[in-house]
Amino acid sequence: MGEPRRRPGSAAGGERRYRFADGPAGGERRAALALRVPEVLDSQYGLYVWPCAVVLAQYVWFHRTTLRGKRVLEIGAGVSLPGLVAAKCGAEVILSDSEELPQCLENCRKSCLLNDLPDVPVIGLTWGRVSPELLSLAPVDIILGSDVFFEPKDFEDILTTVYFLMEKNPHAQFWTTYQVRSADWSIEALLCKWKLKNTHVPLQSFNADKEHLASSSLPGRHTIEMMIISLARSDGT
Numbered sequence: 001m002g003e004p005r006r007r008p009g010s011a012a013g014g015e016r017r018y019r020f021a022d023g024p025a026g027g028e029r030r031a032a033l034a035l036r037v038p039e040v041l042d043s044q045y046g047l048y049v050w051p052c053a054v055v056l057a058q059y060v061w062f063h064r065t066t067l068r069g070k071r072v073l074e075i076g077a078g079v080s081l082p083g084l085v086a087a088k089c090g091a092e093v094i095l096s097d098s099e100e101l102p103q104c105l106e107n108c109r110k111s112c113l114l115n116d117l118p119d120v121p122v123i124g125l126t127w128g129r130v131s132p133e134l135l136s137l138a139p140v141d142i143i144l145g146s147d148v149f150f151e152p153k154d155f156e157d158i159l160t161t162v163y164f165l166m167e168k169n170p171h172a173q174f175w176t177t178y179q180v181r182s183a184d185w186s187i188e189a190l191l192c193k194w195k196l197k198n199t200h201v202p203l204q205s206f207n208a209d210k211e212h213l214a215s216s217s218l219p220g221r222h223t224i225e226m227m228i229i230s231l232a233r234s235d236g237t
Ligand SMILES: C[S@@+](CC[C@H](N)C(=O)[O-])C[C@H]1O[C@@H](n2cnc3c(N)ncnc32)[C@H](O)[C@@H]1O
Pocket: 045, 046, 047, 048, 049, 050, 051, 052, 053, 075, 076, 077, 078, 079, 080, 097, 098, 099, 101, 104, 125, 126, 127, 145, 146, 147, 148, 150, 154
């Protein structure tokens, strides 16, 4: 994955707007949600909205009626678009990013403030690390992670954190989107090792099979996939 490049219409240190909607345009019962997120173009991945974030946010938006009152944790949140949609739709959200990247955590906080969500907690959670923050985390129903599988060396750390949370919350699901960057990358063996299973979610099932989503030209022509990871049963299914 190369350095983020500036996209047309985005200024360094600027803001971007995303609009989620359903129903026919102009229809009386059309639901919509508009969000603003800070966008600092920098080499740190968490300061930039990735195509996967728009797809996961669309999944959250599409399933918003099931999210009311659910406890949601976003990991590797960066600009936090999926977590913000969940919070606006009535979920109790906690945002997290690496405890070693204070600028990313600051960006999560900025996203909350820009969207009148000052009470959403932002915590440092580094994948693979059993920290006091992870140990003291409140119960969770849904873990969100957009474009967290971008560096193969981190894959097992991500899944150990997810497994740790699912052991404590066996009903929890990990909703995650990833960008296909190499056909050689796979998490299948790691899922098996950590007694997790994944279910592929077709993009068309939540109206995300488009180059333009949420009033944005992301995800463009990138190949984005969505899956739901959960604990496998004792018989491995
Ligand atoms: C490719 S960016 C995706 C950001 C955001 N989720 C999105 O899709 O726009 C990867 C994110 O993972 C975070 N990250 C990287 N290494 C991490 C680690 N070891 N533990 C926790 N978060 C990490 C980065 O700070 C960044 O926010």
